[in-house]
Amino acid sequence: MDKSRQNSKKIYVGPAGWSYPDWRGTFYPAKANQRIDQLVFIAQYFNFVEINSSYYHPPSTDAAQTWCSRVAGNKDFRFTAKLWQKFILERSTYTNKDIESVQKAFDILFDAGLLGAILIQFPQSFQNKLDERSWLFRILTIFKMYPLVVELRHASWNVAQTFDLLKEMDAGFVNIDQPVVGKGIGFTEIATSPTGYFRFHGRNKEMWFNENAGRDDRYNYTYTKSELQTFLKAVKTADAQSETVYVVFNNHFKGQAVRNAFEFMYLLKNEKLDLPDSLIKTYPDLIEIRKSINPEQLELF
Numbered sequence: 001m002d003k004s005r006q007n008s009k010k011i012y013v014g015p016a017g018w019s020y021p022d023w024r025g026t027f028y029p030a031k032a033n034q035r036i037d038q039l040v041f042i043a044q045y046f047n048f049v050e051i052n053s054s055y056y057h058p059p060s061t062d063a064a065q066t067w068c069s070r071v072a073g074n075k076d077f078r079f080t081a082k083l084w085q086k087f088i089l090e091r092s093t094y095t096n097k098d099i100e101s102v103q104k105a106f107d108i109l110f111d112a113g114l115l116g117a118i119l120i121q122f123p124q125s126f127q128n129k130l131d132e133r134s135w136l137f138r139i140l141t142i143f144k145m146y147p148l149v150v151e152l153r154h155a156s157w158n159v160a161q162t163f164d165l166l167k168e169m170d171a172g173f174v175n176i177d178q179p180v181v182g183k184g185i186g187f188t189e190i191a192t193s194p195t196g197y198f199r200f201h202g203r204n205k206e207m208w209f210n211e212n213a214g215r216d217d218r219y220n221y222t223y224t225k226s227e228l229q230t231f232l233k234a235v236k237t238a239d240a241q242s243e244t245v246y247v248v249f250n251n252h253f254k255g256q257a258v259r260n261a262f263e264f265m266y267l268l269k270n271e272k273l274d275l276p277d278s279l280i281k282t283y284p285d286l287i288e289i290r291k292s293i294n295p296e297q298l299e300l301f
């Protein structure tokens with residue numbers, strides 16, 4: 001199978017995941033009798049989404065095939081997908097069968113021209129030590145047939161040796177914005193492969209490592225226009241160095257990820273956008289970046 005790069009000299013912007021209950025009525029329409037295919041809805045407004053579910057279990061081939069068909073209306077659409085956590089948190093237990101299970105779904109997306117990258121996401125506890133460096137090298141080798149990007153959250157990885165390794169393995173370094181707690185890595189502007197990658201987690205520092213906080217609490221943050229402008233400058237720099245750049249907003253609670261993604265797209269394109277009615281109702285100030293529409297046409301949900 002030919003695994004050659006399928007980059008297109010483009011910046012892709014979108015959210016991390018698409019299945020959140022609190023997005024109904026916030027981003028997705030909320031009519032009780034209206035069934036919405038959420039992935040189809042996403043593809044109407046964005047050219048990219050990051051698959052989160054693949055972190056918890058390998059996607060089935062049926063799921064991968066239906067994902068392809070559901071975004072067919074957007075010919076410019078791409079997915080990226082997280083690598084299964086078994087290769088991240090349970091490092092000694094994977095089998096060849098596990099590798100094959102992951103590859104089957106990824107191959108469907110890749111062969112359809114829809115797979116932008118595989119995201120190898122490590123937690124902050126994964127530090128730059130001999131065993132961890134060896135494991136990183138092993139994973140990069142196992143899945144080298146795909147475009148890979150690596151998220152490293154501990155500051156010990158922010159050194160030239162890390163970037164040299166990723167360049168040697170043709171893997172991208174994921175630039176993240178996260179609450180900097182302890183030895184967490186701060187925001188970076190680094191390119192190590194043809195695939196540039198940015199992930200914005202929010203800056204809810206008080207809740208990031210709070211044992212009593214739920215997932216929603218950790219990602220409850222809205223980026224300001226000033227913060228987005230800083231990111232825009234970094235993304236444009238990466239665009240000049242990379243063939244393709246992916247920009248992911250993971251501050252998903254209450255649709256803040258899609259809100260910030262739209263705002264970032266507006267800054268990037270400098271033109272107003274199509275925005276769903278439900279998002280305007282949730283965040284009325286976004287009317288400033290929405291294409292002109294007759295207010296009487298807005299539906300009441």
